Amino acid sequence: MRSLTPAERVAATQAVIDRFRDKPFSWAGANCIALARMQAKGLGHPVPPVPQFRSALGAKRAMAKRGAASVAELLDKHFQRHLAPAFAQTGDLVVLAGDEDATGLQAVCISDGRGNLFGWHEKRPEGLSVIKWADGDIAAAWRL
Numbered sequence: 001m002r003s004l005t006p007a008e009r010v011a012a013t014q015a016v017i018d019r020f021r022d023k024p025f026s027w028a029g030a031n032c033i034a035l036a037r038m039q040a041k042g043l044g045h046p047v048p049p050v051p052q053f054r055s056a057l058g059a060k061r062a063m064a065k066r067g068a069a070s071v072a073e074l075l076d077k078h079f080q081r082h083l084a085p086a087f088a089q090t091g092d093l094v095v096l097a098g099d100e101d102a103t104g105l106q107a108v109c110i111s112d113g114r115g116n117l118f119g120w121h122e123k124r125p126e127g128l129s130v131i132k133w134a135d136g137d138i139a140a141a142w143r144l
Helices: 006-020 032-042 056-065 071-076
Strands: 093-096 108-111 117-121 124-131 138-143
Touching: 006 032, 006 108, 006 124, 032 071, 032 093, 032 108, 032 117, 056 071, 071 093, 071 138, 093 117
Parallel strands: none
Antiparallel strands: 093 108, 093 138, 108 117, 117 124
16 A cells, blocks of 8 residues: 555545535444545555444444454554554544443544544534544544
Protein backbone atom coordinates (compact mmCIF):
# COMPACT_ATOMS: atom_id res chain seq x y z
CA MET A 1 0.00 0.00 0.00
CA ARG A 2 1.44 3.36 -1.00
CA SER A 3 1.29 6.40 1.26
CA LEU A 4 -1.30 8.96 0.29
CA THR A 5 -0.47 12.63 0.00
CA PRO A 6 -2.19 14.97 2.46
CA ALA A 7 -4.47 16.18 -0.36
CA GLU A 8 -5.42 12.59 -1.23
CA ARG A 9 -6.17 11.85 2.43
CA VAL A 10 -8.42 14.91 2.65
CA ALA A 11 -10.26 14.01 -0.57
CA ALA A 12 -10.79 10.38 0.47
CA THR A 13 -11.94 11.43 3.94
CA GLN A 14 -14.35 14.00 2.52
CA ALA A 15 -15.86 11.35 0.22
CA VAL A 16 -16.58 9.10 3.21
CA ILE A 17 -18.03 11.96 5.25
CA ASP A 18 -20.24 12.96 2.32
CA ARG A 19 -21.46 9.37 1.99
CA PHE A 20 -22.51 9.15 5.65
CA ARG A 21 -23.40 12.81 6.32
CA ASP A 22 -27.19 12.42 6.16
CA LYS A 23 -27.50 8.79 7.23
CA PRO A 24 -28.97 8.26 10.69
CA PHE A 25 -27.18 5.86 12.98
CA SER A 26 -28.54 2.34 12.62
CA TRP A 27 -27.21 -0.89 14.07
CA ALA A 28 -28.33 -2.60 10.87
CA GLY A 29 -26.79 -0.08 8.47
CA ALA A 30 -24.91 3.18 9.04
CA ASN A 31 -22.93 2.55 12.21
CA CYS A 32 -19.47 3.21 13.60
CA ILE A 33 -17.93 0.00 12.26
CA ALA A 34 -19.32 0.64 8.77
CA LEU A 35 -17.91 4.19 8.95
CA ALA A 36 -14.50 2.91 10.08
CA ARG A 37 -14.41 0.27 7.34
CA MET A 38 -15.35 2.74 4.60
CA GLN A 39 -12.71 5.21 5.82
CA ALA A 40 -10.02 2.53 5.95
CA LYS A 41 -10.98 1.28 2.49
CA GLY A 42 -10.98 4.86 1.16
CA LEU A 43 -7.43 5.30 2.41
CA GLY A 44 -6.31 2.09 0.73
CA HIS A 45 -6.42 -0.48 3.54
CA PRO A 46 -7.60 -4.01 2.80
CA VAL A 47 -10.37 -4.61 5.33
CA PRO A 48 -12.89 -7.43 5.77
CA PRO A 49 -16.59 -6.82 5.22
CA VAL A 50 -18.72 -5.69 8.15
CA PRO A 51 -20.77 -8.59 9.52
CA GLN A 52 -24.52 -8.12 9.65
CA PHE A 53 -26.06 -7.26 13.01
CA ARG A 54 -29.21 -5.45 14.07
CA SER A 55 -28.57 -4.47 17.69
CA ALA A 56 -25.90 -3.64 20.24
CA LEU A 57 -26.01 -7.27 21.39
CA GLY A 58 -25.54 -8.44 17.80
CA ALA A 59 -22.57 -6.09 17.41
CA LYS A 60 -21.00 -7.51 20.59
CA ARG A 61 -21.49 -11.06 19.29
CA ALA A 62 -19.94 -10.16 15.93
CA MET A 63 -16.90 -8.66 17.68
CA ALA A 64 -16.55 -11.72 19.90
CA LYS A 65 -16.55 -13.99 16.83
CA ARG A 66 -13.57 -11.96 15.59
CA GLY A 67 -11.75 -12.31 18.91
CA ALA A 68 -12.37 -8.77 20.16
CA ALA A 69 -14.11 -7.68 23.36
CA SER A 70 -14.36 -4.04 22.29
CA VAL A 71 -14.31 -1.80 19.25
CA ALA A 72 -10.83 -0.66 20.27
CA GLU A 73 -9.57 -4.26 20.29
CA LEU A 74 -11.14 -4.81 16.86
CA LEU A 75 -9.38 -1.74 15.45
CA ASP A 76 -6.10 -2.89 17.05
CA LYS A 77 -6.31 -6.06 14.94
CA HIS A 78 -6.25 -4.05 11.72
CA PHE A 79 -4.42 -0.76 12.32
CA GLN A 80 -1.48 0.74 14.19
CA ARG A 81 -2.54 2.55 17.35
CA HIS A 82 -1.20 6.07 17.96
CA LEU A 83 0.92 6.46 21.05
CA ALA A 84 -0.58 9.93 21.54
CA PRO A 85 -4.16 10.32 20.24
CA ALA A 86 -3.73 14.10 20.05
CA PHE A 87 -1.50 13.52 17.02
CA ALA A 88 -4.28 12.01 14.92
CA GLN A 89 -4.07 13.24 11.33
CA THR A 90 -6.78 13.90 8.79
CA GLY A 91 -8.59 10.64 8.15
CA ASP A 92 -7.32 8.72 11.18
CA LEU A 93 -9.82 6.82 13.32
CA VAL A 94 -10.48 7.54 16.99
CA VAL A 95 -12.73 6.13 19.70
CA LEU A 96 -14.25 8.34 22.34
CA ALA A 97 -14.12 7.70 26.06
CA GLY A 98 -17.53 7.39 27.65
CA ASP A 99 -20.17 5.17 29.17
CA GLU A 100 -19.78 2.70 26.31
CA ASP A 101 -16.28 1.75 27.53
CA ALA A 102 -17.79 -0.80 29.93
CA THR A 103 -19.69 -2.54 27.11
CA GLY A 104 -16.89 -2.29 24.55
CA LEU A 105 -19.08 -0.40 22.10
CA GLN A 106 -17.09 2.82 21.92
CA ALA A 107 -18.07 5.48 19.39
CA VAL A 108 -15.75 5.57 16.37
CA CYS A 109 -15.09 8.91 14.68
CA ILE A 110 -12.89 10.24 11.89
CA SER A 111 -10.35 12.92 12.81
CA ASP A 112 -9.90 16.07 10.75
CA GLY A 113 -6.36 16.45 12.14
CA ARG A 114 -7.21 19.78 13.80
CA GLY A 115 -9.02 18.64 16.92
CA ASN A 116 -12.44 18.07 15.34
CA LEU A 117 -14.11 14.72 14.76
CA PHE A 118 -16.85 13.41 12.48
CA GLY A 119 -19.22 10.87 13.99
CA TRP A 120 -22.74 10.31 15.20
CA HIS A 121 -23.88 12.40 18.15
CA GLU A 122 -27.11 12.31 20.13
CA LYS A 123 -27.71 16.01 19.37
CA ARG A 124 -27.97 15.22 15.63
CA PRO A 125 -29.17 11.63 15.25
CA GLU A 126 -30.14 12.08 11.60
CA GLY A 127 -26.54 12.00 10.37
CA LEU A 128 -22.87 12.61 11.08
CA SER A 129 -21.97 15.57 13.25
CA VAL A 130 -18.86 17.67 13.53
CA ILE A 131 -17.70 17.29 17.11
CA LYS A 132 -15.63 20.39 17.79
CA TRP A 133 -12.39 20.39 19.78
CA ALA A 134 -12.82 16.84 21.01
CA ASP A 135 -9.15 15.93 21.58
CA GLY A 136 -9.72 15.63 25.33
CA ASP A 137 -12.47 13.05 24.79
CA ILE A 138 -10.39 10.67 22.64
CA ALA A 139 -9.62 7.37 24.36
CA ALA A 140 -7.49 5.95 21.50
CA ALA A 141 -6.56 6.66 17.88
CA TRP A 142 -5.34 4.62 14.91
CA ARG A 143 -3.15 5.71 12.00
CA LEU A 144 -4.68 4.92 8.64
